[in-house]
Amino acid sequence: MTYEPVIGLEVHAQLRTKAKIFCLCSTQFGSPPNTNTCPVCLGLPGALPVLNRSAVVMAVKTGMALNCKINQTSIFARKNYFYPDLPKGYQISQFDKPLAEFGYLNVIEDKQLKKIRIKRVHLEEDAGKSIHDGFSDSNRFSYIDLNRSGTPLIEIVSEPDIYSPTEAHSYLTKLKTILEYLEVCDGNMEEGSLRCDANVSVRPTGSNKLGTKTELKNLNSFRFLQKAIEYEIGRQIQTVQQGGIINQETRLWNSSDQRTIPMRSKEEAHDYRYFPEPDLPALVIDNNWQKKIQSEMPELPETKRKRFETQYSIPAYDAGVLTSTRALADFFEETARRSKNPKTTSNWIMGDLLRDLREFNLKIETSPITPSNLAELIDCIENKEISNKMAKEIFEIMFREKKSARKIIKEQGLKQITDPNEINKFIQGVITDNPKIYTEYKGGKKATFGFFVGQVMKATKGQANPKLVNELLKTALEE
Ligand code: ADP
Ligand code: MG
Numbered sequence: 001m002t003y004e005p006v007i008g009l010e011v012h013a014q015l016r017t018k019a020k021i022f023c024l025c026s027t028q029f030g031s032p033p034n035t036n037t038c039p040v041c042l043g044l045p046g047a048l049p050v051l052n053r054s055a056v057v058m059a060v061k062t063g064m065a066l067n068c069k070i071n072q073t074s075i076f077a078r079k080n081y082f083y084p085d086l087p088k089g090y091q092i093s094q095f096d097k098p099l100a101e102f103g104y105l106n107v108i109e110d111k112q113l114k115k116i117r118i119k120r121v122h123l124e125e126d127a128g129k130s131i132h133d134g135f136s137d138s139n140r141f142s143y144i145d146l147n148r149s150g151t152p153l154i155e156i157v158s159e160p161d162i163y164s165p166t167e168a169h170s171y172l173t174k175l176k177t178i179l180e181y182l183e184v185c186d187g188n189m190e191e192g193s194l195r196c197d198a199n200v201s202v203r204p205t206g207s208n209k210l211g212t213k214t215e216l217k218n219l220n221s222f223r224f225l226q227k228a229i230e231y232e233i234g235r236q237i238q239t240v241q242q243g244g245i246i247n248q249e250t251r252l253w254n255s256s257d258q259r260t261i262p263m264r265s266k267e268e269a270h271d272y273r274y275f276p277e278p279d280l281p282a283l284v285i286d287n288n289w290q291k292k293i294q295s296e297m298p299e300l301p302e303t304k305r306k307r308f309e310t311q312y313s314i315p316a317y318d319a320g321v322l323t324s325t326r327a328l329a330d331f332f333e334e335t336a337r338r339s340k341n342p343k344t345t346s347n348w349i350m351g352d353l354l355r356d357l358r359e360f361n362l363k364i365e366t367s368p369i370t371p372s373n374l375a376e377l378i379d380c381i382e383n384k385e386i387s388n389k390m391a392k393e394i395f396e397i398m399f400r401e402k403k404s405a406r407k408i409i410k411e412q413g414l415k416q417i418t419d420p421n422e423i424n425k426f427i428q429g430v431i432t433d434n435p436k437i438y439t440e441y442k443g444g445k446k447a448t449f450g451f452f453v454g455q456v457m458k459a460t461k462g463q464a465n466p467k468l469v470n471e472l473l474k475t476a477l478e479e
């Protein structure tokens, strides 16, 4: 019997608000421990939460971008559990009445558009952080930093509609892109502003009944997400094929051993004893507010991709790459607006620019080449001031020295030679210097033509316009 995997993802995204979700403390990452705290986020008795309006707006935008129904009324709930980094003894979250439900996200798998349903998007607060130090029993310390306590999060829960590790990867990539476009989350998995748990089960191929799932935690990179799911699918299939059963449990990805290990079973699972949060009123987002938020939605990746294809007449592939981040899309549009050829612009950005940025570990936001400088370079090519080959060299100098194309052309005397008289002089020189090959050509050995082209280009240090060289050489050699 063969088995197929079924996967559902739960993603926590840290919202990019300045203040925490229920108090005015800063959400700044990396502040000295416990400096961004107050009675509310320290969970002191009697302190009362006040909901941050911009966190609500960001959550609603996310719900809208994920095609969800936004609930006019949603309810905050207490999720009770004991942990040292949770000073109140409960987390304020949403339970049976979440902010948004019943959405979907499209991903492209094997060149096919695939719809993955979104179960819910809800708002909640983050807990603090425990830092464990020391490894022997007599010398072991744990520290608590409550700076993160009360940081606004949204949890985005997919339906079990994902059927492979690569599909899970595509889903998370797309989700991350959307969150970045919306400017609601910076998407940094390493710093923990985007966290993902994967629920994995297997079932006989073709069956429509779900198998028992395990929940994988500690997947703090895209690579680990894929690796952990791959491992877990293999483990589960092997287990059932050998007649074993899958225990419903939470497992941790151990990246040094490249395997998942059990963390807690269903029997030890938390009983959260949810109940409505008495210190907060119901969250009401009426039609007017929804309309206002809708009107502030930015253009999303799919719409932008389609617009790029039609507005700039570039291939779907180019449009996909260029809209992979909002910053890259903006860079392209700014350059294309200034240059006359969108396809050339796309080629330079997707080729040389992205390659160099990757090599020097830079982001498009910190590109040493600005859109106006790149547009100028493209202009020089389009106007035949320089050849493509020269442009490549100039590009590298631009990247290193942050100078404009025309400045480099002037400084290095790199202008393309387009004067036929001047090129003819070089041609005559090459013919005179190579009488033997010239005779061969005249004798019918036309393959030597390429040799002459090469020699002329060399003599002009690559500055002659290649098309003109070809034309003029033909005439000269046929004479
Ligand atoms: P729980 O109550 O255990 O948190 P939910 O029904 O809320 O379970 O689902 C949590 C996540 O697990 C969702 O992303 C959902 O798609 C996924 N999921 C649920 N059942 C399965 C299953 N049998 N196999 C894989 N994923 C599943
Ligand atoms: Mg769960």
Ligand code: ZN
Pocket (backbone or CB within 6 Å): 020, 023, 024, 025, 036, 037, 038, 039, 040, 041, 042, 150
């Ligand atoms: Zn606070």
